[in-house]
Amino acid sequence: MITSMTRIMTGIKKITALSLLTIAVMSLLSISISSASEVSAKESVQQRVKVGKITQWFTSNGMKVLYQQADSLPMIDFRLIFDAGGARDGNFKSDNGTVLAGLAKLTNGLIFEGTSDLSADQIAEQFASLGVEYGNGSYRDMAIVNLRTLSYQQQRDSALELLTKILATASFPEEALQRESARMLVALDYADQTPSKKASRLFYESLYKSHPYGTPPAGNRQSLKVIQQKDLVAYYKQFYVAKNVVLAIVGDLTEAQAQDYAEKISTALPVGEKAAQLPSASQNTEAIVIRENHPSTQTTVLMGQPVLKRGDEDLYALYVGNHILGGSGFSARLMKEVRVKRGLTYSIGSYLVPMHAQGPYQFSFTTKKSSTEEALKLVEENLQQFIEQGPTKEELDEAKLNITGSFPLRQASNKDIVENLAVIGFYELPLDYLDKYNAHIEAVTLEQIKSAYKRRVHPEKMVTIIVGPDVETLSGKAQADEGTVDKGTVDKGKVLEESKG
Amino acid sequence: MMGNTAENREFKQAVKRLSSMVFQKTIIHQSLFSALVMFCLIQPLFANDRGANEQGRQLSQISEITLENGLKIIVKPDHRAPVVISQVWYKVGSSYESGGTTGVSHVLEHMMFKGTEKYPAGEFNKIISRNGGEDNAFTSKDYTAYYQKLEKSRLKVSFELEADRMRGLVLPKEEFAKEVMVVMEERRWRTEDKPQSLTYEQFHATAFDNSGYHNPTIGWMDDLKNMTVDDLNTWYQRYYAPNNATVVVVGDVEPDAVFKLAKQYFGPLKPFDITALKPRLEREQKGGKRIEMKLEAKLPYMVMGYKVPVINTATEKWEPYALDLLAGILDGGDSARFSKNLIRGSKIATSAGAGYSMNDRIQTLFLLDGIPVTGMTTAQLETALLNELEDIKNNRVTDAELNRVKAQVISSAVYEQDSMFYQGMKIGIAETVGIGWEKERLYVEQIQAVTAEQIQQVAKKYFVPQTLTVATLKPIKKQAGEIMDKEQQLEQVN
Numbered sequence: 001m002i003t004s005m006t007r008i009m010t011g012i013k014k015i016t017a018l019s020l021l022t023i024a025v026m027s028l029l030s031i032s033i034s035s036a037s038e039v040s041a042k043e044s045v046q047q048r049v050k051v052g053k054i055t056q057w058f059t060s061n062g063m064k065v066l067y068q069q070a071d072s073l074p075m076i077d078f079r080l081i082f083d084a085g086g087a088r089d090g091n092f093k094s095d096n097g098t099v100l101a102g103l104a105k106l107t108n109g110l111i112f113e114g115t116s117d118l119s120a121d122q123i124a125e126q127f128a129s130l131g132v133e134y135g136n137g138s139y140r141d142m143a144i145v146n147l148r149t150l151s152y153q154q155q156r157d158s159a160l161e162l163l164t165k166i167l168a169t170a171s172f173p174e175e176a177l178q179r180e181s182a183r184m185l186v187a188l189d190y191a192d193q194t195p196s197k198k199a200s201r202l203f204y205e206s207l208y209k210s211h212p213y214g215t216p217p218a219g220n221r222q223s224l225k226v227i228q229q230k231d232l233v234a235y236y237k238q239f240y241v242a243k244n245v246v247l248a249i250v251g252d253l254t255e256a257q258a259q260d261y262a263e264k265i266s267t268a269l270p271v272g273e274k275a276a277q278l279p280s281a282s283q284n285t286e287a288i289v290i291r292e293n294h295p296s297t298q299t300t301v302l303m304g305q306p307v308l309k310r311g312d313e314d315l316y317a318l319y320v321g322n323h324i325l326g327g328s329g330f331s332a333r334l335m336k337e338v339r340v341k342r343g344l345t346y347s348i349g350s351y352l353v354p355m356h357a358q359g360p361y362q363f364s365f366t367t368k369k370s371s372t373e374e375a376l377k378l379v380e381e382n383l384q385q386f387i388e389q390g391p392t393k394e395e396l397d398e399a400k401l402n403i404t405g406s407f408p409l410r411q412a413s414n415k416d417i418v419e420n421l422a423v424i425g426f427y428e429l430p431l432d433y434l435d436k437y438n439a440h441i442e443a444v445t446l447e448q449i450k451s452a453y454k455r456r457v458h459p460e461k462m463v464t465i466i467v468g469p470d471v472e473t474l475s476g477k478a479q480a481d482e483g484t485v486d487k488g489t490v491d492k493g494k495v496l497e498e499s500k501g
Numbered sequence: 502m503m504g505n506t507a508e509n510r511e512f513k514q515a516v517k518r519l520s521s522m523v524f525q526k527t528i529i530h531q532s533l534f535s536a537l538v539m540f541c542l543i544q545p546l547f548a549n550d551r552g553a554n555e556q557g558r559q560l561s562q563i564s565e566i567t568l569e570n571g572l573k574i575i576v577k578p579d580h581r582a583p584v585v586i587s588q589v590w591y592k593v594g595s596s597y598e599s600g601g602t603t604g605v606s607h608v609l610e611h612m613m614f615k616g617t618e619k620y621p622a623g624e625f626n627k628i629i630s631r632n633g634g635e636d637n638a639f640t641s642k643d644y645t646a647y648y649q650k651l652e653k654s655r656l657k658v659s660f661e662l663e664a665d666r667m668r669g670l671v672l673p674k675e676e677f678a679k680e681v682m683v684v685m686e687e688r689r690w691r692t693e694d695k696p697q698s699l700t701y702e703q704f705h706a707t708a709f710d711n712s713g714y715h716n717p718t719i720g721w722m723d724d725l726k727n728m729t730v731d732d733l734n735t736w737y738q739r740y741y742a743p744n745n746a747t748v749v750v751v752g753d754v755e756p757d758a759v760f761k762l763a764k765q766y767f768g769p770l771k772p773f774d775i776t777a778l779k780p781r782l783e784r785e786q787k788g789g790k791r792i793e794m795k796l797e798a799k800l801p802y803m804v805m806g807y808k809v810p811v812i813n814t815a816t817e818k819w820e821p822y823a824l825d826l827l828a829g830i831l832d833g834g835d836s837a838r839f840s841k842n843l844i845r846g847s848k849i850a851t852s853a854g855a856g857y858s859m860n861d862r863i864q865t866l867f868l869l870d871g872i873p874v875t876g877m878t879t880a881q882l883e884t885a886l887l888n889e890l891e892d893i894k895n896n897r898v899t900d901a902e903l904n905r906v907k908a909q910v911i912s913s914a915v916y917e918q919d920s921m922f923y924q925g926m927k928i929g930i931a932e933t934v935g936i937g938w939e940k941e942r943l944y945v946e947q948i949q950a951v952t953a954e955q956i957q958q959v960a961k962k963y964f965v966p967q968t969l970t971v972a973t974l975k976p977i978k979k980q981a982g983e984i985m986d987k988e989q990q991l992e993q994v995n
Contacts, residue, residue, distance in 0.1 A: 072581045075915055112835070120845055124835035128905040131912025150912050179848055182874060186851045189799035193696060193976075295797035295979065296694035298686070330614075330626040340623070343682030346690050366690050398631055405633015408652050412582040413919045 051431035054421065055255060063242040063266035066421040067249045067258045070414050074151045076251030077418040078163070078261070081426045083275040084108070084143040084239035086217025087356070092235065094226040102184060102219020103227055106177065107235045108138040111145060113176035115169040120176065123166065132159045140213050141356045142426060143239070146418075151252035160261050167240065168268035172232040181224045188221060195300040195366070198292060199467040203302045206288050206463040207360055211281045213306075241272020246425035250418040281306040281358040288463045291471035299372040299468030301365055303379065304350075306358035307456055310427045317452040318352055318361075320444045323399045324391045325382070326350030326363060331402065333386070334363070338378050344371045348379075356427075361457065369469050376464075383459055390450035404438040563928070563938060564756035566763075570772040571744025574763045575928050575938060576756040579921050585752030586921045587659040588648040589667070590929040593740035595720070596642040596713030596862060597778060602732050604720015607640040608684050609733050613647065614638075615676040617669040622676055625662055632658050642718055643862040644933040650922070653753040660748075660766040667746065668770050670737055677730045685726070688719045696798035696974055704804050704972035707792050708866055712783035742773035747932045751925040783808070783864055790970040795977045802974040803879040805886070806866030809963045812859050812936050821859035822947045823955040824867060824963070829906040830898055830956070831855035831869075831889065836905055838889055839871075849877050849885045860941075862934040866970075867963065879973045893960040897953040910948050 048057040055067045085104055092100040112134065113120045127134055130149065137144040145167065149159040191197035201216055208214030219227075247265065249258045283305045294300075308315060319327075326334040326349045338348050348365035363383070367375045391399070411417055411434070424433055466474070565575040594606050616622035629636045632655045638647040649659040692698045702717045709715040720728075748767070750759050786808055812821050832839045832855035843850040853871035869890075873882040917923050931941035 070581070073915060073918055075912075075919070121836070121841055124840070125901075125905065128834055128836040129901075129908055131908040133912070133916060148916060150915060155912075176845075179845065183851050186800065186872065186875060193799040195694060296689075298689045298694055328630065330623075331630045339683055341679070343679035344686070346683055346687035366686070368686060368689060398627075402630045402633055405631075405652060406635065407633070408583050409633070409635060409650055412584040412921065415919055 049431060052435050054424070054431050056425070056431055057259070059242065059263050059266035061242045061266050061269075061271045063262065063269070064246045064425055065249065065258070065262040066246065066425045067255060067262075068417055068421060069253070069255070070250050070417060071252040073414065074252050075148060075414065076151050076156060076249065076253050077146065077148050077414055078160070079144060079146040079248045079418050079422050080167070080245050080265075081248070081422050082108075082143040082145075082239055082245045083141070083356075083426070084235070084244065085139050085141045086215060087140045087212035087278055088235070088239065088275060089215045089217070090212050092231055094223075094228075096226075098222050098226050099215060100227050100231055101215045101223040102181075102217065103223075103231055103235050104143055105138040105217050105219065106180060106184070106227060107172070107232045107240075108136050108143040108145070109180055110172050110176050110232060111136055111166060111170050113180075114171045114173045115166055116171050117169075118165070120173075123162070126162055127159070130155050130159050130162075134163070138217060140217055144422075156253070156261075160264065164265050164268045167265065170236060170240075172229055172236065174229050177227070177229055177232065181219075181227060184219055185221065185224050187218060188224075191218065195294050195296050195298070195467045196364075198294065199300045199302045199364075199465045202290055202292060202465045202467070203304070203360070203362070203463060206290055206465065207284075207304065207306055208281055211357070212278055213281060213355075213357060213359075237270070238272070239275060240269065242266045242269045243272050243274045245269070246422065248418050248421035248425055250414050250421060278357040280309070283307075283458060284461050284463065287460055290463070290465050291474075292465070292467045293471055294467045294469065296468055298366045298368055299466060299471070299474075301367075301372070301376055301379075301467075302362060302465040303364070303376075303462050304360050304362035305458065305462045307361040308352055308354040309358045310354045310356065310429075312354065314448075314452040314456055315352075315354060316440045316444050317448040318456065320396070320399055320403065320441060321386070321391065321449040321453055322350055322352050322361070323403060324395045324449075325386050327352070328399065328402060331398065333382055334365075334379060337382055338365060338367075338375055342374075342378075344375045344378075348375075372466070372468065373475055376466075380459060383457075387453045387457055387459070390446055390453065393446065396444070396446055396449070400441055400444070403441050407438055563942075564760075565938075566760050568743065568764060568768055570768065570770055571742075572763070572767050572770070573747045573932065574760060574767075575747065575749045575932065576754065576759045577749075577751045577924055577928065578754060578756065579751055579918075579924065580753050583653045583753050584650065584921065585653045585656050585750060585754050586648060586650045586925050587656060587663070588646055588749045588925045588929050589663045590747045590749065590933045591645045591740055592745050592933050593645050593736070594641050594643045595716050595718040597740075598713065598716055598720075600716075601724060602728065602736075603716040603724045604684070604688075604718070605724075605728065605732050605736050606645050607718055607720065608681060608725070608728060609736050610638050610640045610645050610647075611680050611684060612672055612677060612733055613666055613670060615680060616671050616673060617665050618671060619665050619669065620662065621671075622673065625666070628658065628662065634658070640718055642714055642716075644930065646929055646933075648922070648925070656750070656752075656754065656759065657762055657766070660762055663748075664766040664770060667741055667743065667767070670741070672730055672733055672737065674730050677733065681725060681728055684719070685722065688722055688725060691719060692717070693722070696794075696796040696800075696976070697802050699796060700794045700802055700972050700974040701804055703792060703794055704806070704970065705866075707790050707972065708806055708808075708970035709783055711781055712863060713781050714783075714861075714863065714865070738773075739776055742775065743767060743770045744772040745775050747929060749925045749929045749932075751921045751928075781863075786968045786970075789966050789968075792972045794972065794974050796974060797979060798974060798976040800872055800974075801879045801976055802870070802872050803883055803971065804868065804870035805883065805969060805971040806868045807963050807965070808864060808968040809857065809867045809959075811861045811863065811865050812940070813862060813934065814864055819947070819951065819955060820959050820962075822944075823951050823959045824857050825859050826903070826906055826948060826951045827893065827956050827960065828855045828857040828867070829909065830893070830902055833906050833909055838902075842889065843871070843882075843885055847885065848874060850874065850882055853882070853886065860930050860934055860936060879975075883971065883973075890960060890964045894957065894964065897957050900953070903951075903953055903956075907949060910945060914945050 048055055053068050057065055059065060089101050089103045090099055092103050094100060112123055133148040135146055147159060147163050149156050191201060204216065205214055247262055249262065308318060324333065326332045329335060330340070332349065334348050334350060338344050345365045345367045350361070350363045352361050353359035363379055365375060365379065411420060420434060423429065424431065563575060563577045565573060567573045595603065598605055614625050616624070629649055632651060634649050634651040634655065636649040647663060651659060692702055705717070706715050748763060809824055810820055815821050829837065831837055834840065839850070839853040839855065843853045851872040851874050854869070856868045858865055869886045871882050871886065873879055927941060928938045931938045
């Protein structure tokens with residue numbers, strides 16, 4: 001039942017793993033860092049690099065491949081990660097100038113909807129007969145296509161042949177486009193009746209404004225009505241190409257077999273070009289508070305700003321710091337202060353999401369209407385105190401024990417491993433990233449955390465989104481200043497206010 | 502969602518495939534079509550060329566012992582990574598509860614983290630965290646379970662803490678006062694502010710009159726407001742004992758070593774007299790039921806269900822497997838009928854689902870739900886769903902369809918073994934609801950035996966108007982004190 005909604009929200013294609021993927025990707029992103037310089041595809045053609053259990057190479061036409069053998073179970077995972085997320089939507093406009101928000105998601109979502117000689121029904125039936133699980137996902141940075149098959153030759157050969165054909169000759173039928181844009185419009189309604197989704201949309205819009213991350217990947221009511229088949233085809237031709245994708249392969253097959261499949265997939269794709277680098281995202285120059293009335297019993301609060309880019313030198317310090325402040329569940333300060341000590345919330349936490357450009361540092365919680373001001377004040381005070389004083393020695397030691405001690409847990413399944421490879425490959429992390437991970441964590445000092453928070457985290461310039469009942473009656477930071485209310489925006493009765501300092 | 506990321510990945514994956522549960526700190530959604538994804542050990546049916554591992558694999562075996570105090574320990578080795586998952590399952594959940602104290606199983610689950618004499622409030626989480634562990638707990642209508650995921654050498658940390666709180670919980674009043682507020686926040690977030698969840702809750706309360714499945718796992722808000730420490734203490738004393746629990750361990754461990762460790766930590770616990778659970782057999786439904794929820798929402802929604810047997814209650818043992826397969830025919834992925842006919846074909850549904858959980862403890866529902874496309878009504882969607890069922894009744898499913906679903910069942914049985922958590926979960930549920938893990942293992946075999954005729958038979962037998970319950974969500978908009986529904990608004994506009 002609620003599956004139904006999950007499906008709509010996570011995209012067009014219905015695979016239960018999709019929303020998981022988001023979570024998985026997010027959680028991986030939050031621990032990722034890069035220091036590797038970009039490897040030129042040309043130089044590395046056919047050159048195999050093996051570090052630990054991971055092998056990396058480029059196919060003859062420049063597709064990057066990461067492979068790890070895991071032969072305990074008779075199955076194989078393939079994951080393709082295209083640099084073709086919603087952040088690229090801004091490059092496409094309709095004839096009258098509307099930015100085609102949602103184009104990346106629609107393109108990705110229609111991949112399995114037909115090829116030059118196969119219908120959606122035929123594709124679905126062939127995969128099902130093989131016992132294959134397949135899916136897709138579209139985010140701001142990435143567009144993903146994945147497939148899990150049994151490793152018996154008959155299954156894996158047939159599954160890969162079909163996947164290769166689909167990737168190379170997807171036809172984006174007009175009928176499917178009409179149906180799926182209509183479903184995405186319904187998904188917008190769903191987001192509008194769901195406080196956390198409403199808040200998240202407002203959050204990204206306010207954080208990133210005209211930056212590519214400000215374009216909603218799920219589209220909007222204007223864009224979804226004007227996106228045409230030719231737009232999907234153009235997007236596909238530009239971004240679903242060998243040089244713009246990383247293929248991760250994990251499972252019960254040899255390296256030679258993996259090479260063979262990778263070569264077949266990549267030669268079926270055009271060589272193409274790697275997508276351009278995204279521009280940097282800057283922080284706002286002043287605080288922004290947005291209130292949105294919602295017919296709910298709770299208030300949902302989201303607060304934050306753009307902070308981390310992959311490869312950032314402060315990443316480990318900020319990651320460990322955030323673990324202590326709000327990232328580690330019941331061990332985190334925010335959870336202790338707001339939930340454990342006072343019973344004001346069920347869920348509260350903070351997250352760092354390093355992306356191609358500066359991803360958000362985000363604080364969020366929900367609470368009943370009457371405790372909104374108190375909870376928000378607690379979050380702000382704890383953040384301020386943390387910036388000024390940093391964590392204690394004991395907190396740092398405990399955090400290190402937890403992070404390093406849980407390291408084996410994050411590579412315990414083929415699914416974990418393929419996700420790790422995907423992130424390492426996509427964000428060009430060093431291949432020994434995992435091997436050195438614990439050493440990086442151990443090296444973080446109190447001073448580094450304090451210094452990183454002071455330099456990088458600026459509550460006075462954060463965006464705060466407050467979605468809930470009667471938000472105009474709130475006091476404190478949650479209070480709307482008179483005279484700065486603009487009720488004229490869009491169709492949601494949004495109350496927008498920008499406060500100084 | 503908040504405050505936990507990696508630790509819940511695997512967890513959510515497992516949960517998405519299982520029935521409705523409420524967690525200490527996690528989000529879950531009830532998943533329709535929990536059906537075809539069951540842990541099971543199978544012999545390779547595709548006996549041809551293998552991949553890298555040509556020697557074949559010895560899939561691991563399950564071992565169990567029962568201690569003198571009645572505690573059952575079940576171990577399934579999985580040596581792929583130096584990790585272990587330990588789960589403690591109690592035979593208690595919201596279907597054991599009565600009016601006035603609904604939600605008590607779940608509140609007690611929260612309070613299990615609030616201290617024993619040996620380890621005061623906060624210590625449990627701290628110790629697990631320091632050991633690099635992930636831990637959480639979850640409650641459903643049929644069970645309450647606690648788990649830790651740890652590096653393999655630290656299993657004893659889990660056993661010591663779980664044994665300690667199995668009999669030694671303190672339940673401090675001041676901790677309870679705060680935690681029950683947390684649970685009320687959870688209810689607001691999980692149910693009150695989600696129109697579909699609210700509809701779904703009311704749907705179950707309507708479908709079941711006297712069965713334990715009438716109550717929501719999170720409990721009614723008024724019961725939460727009036728809950729006392731005494732309610733919790735009664736519940737704890739009644740159900741938290743070694744002879745009402747099962748410990749499931751999956752991971753890079755040897756069964757004998759686990760059994761030894763279990764004896765050391767759980768062995769000294771005293772068993773209790775367990776009060777026999779009254780059957781509360783749902784009375785026979787004598788006619789269709791229908792409710793409409795008018796809620797401030799943007800989207801309509803409908804859910805319907807027929808009363809059907811489960812493994813525990815089926816007099817014809819094959820029936821649950823036929824129902825399970827039927828759910829797969831209707832909603833087992835993109836090639837299934839709902840996707841093909843209702844989303845792609847007639848384009849009447851934005852989403853449509855079918856679900857059945859044969860592992861429920863008592864009589865359950867075969868569920869259908871969906872959201873119509875813009876411009877269509879829930880009534881039209883309902884008709885379309887019913888027509889799909891009529892088609893199953895009137896025309897046998899094709900061999901191609903049947904084989905597709907069976908192929909998915911076989912491969913899923915392999916894929917599921919990628920998750921240690923899920924492997925443990927399958928064992929834990931089967932044990933806790935009284936099916937037993939041995940029977941659970943026959944799942945693939947039983948599914949393979951189902952015929953097209955049997956699918957037709959269960960459809961004819963159970964999809965009858967007398968046992969149907971339908972709930973629809975009708976979105977309304979509050980304007981200046983008046984309530985209008987969307988159709989009225991449309992009329993005004995037109």
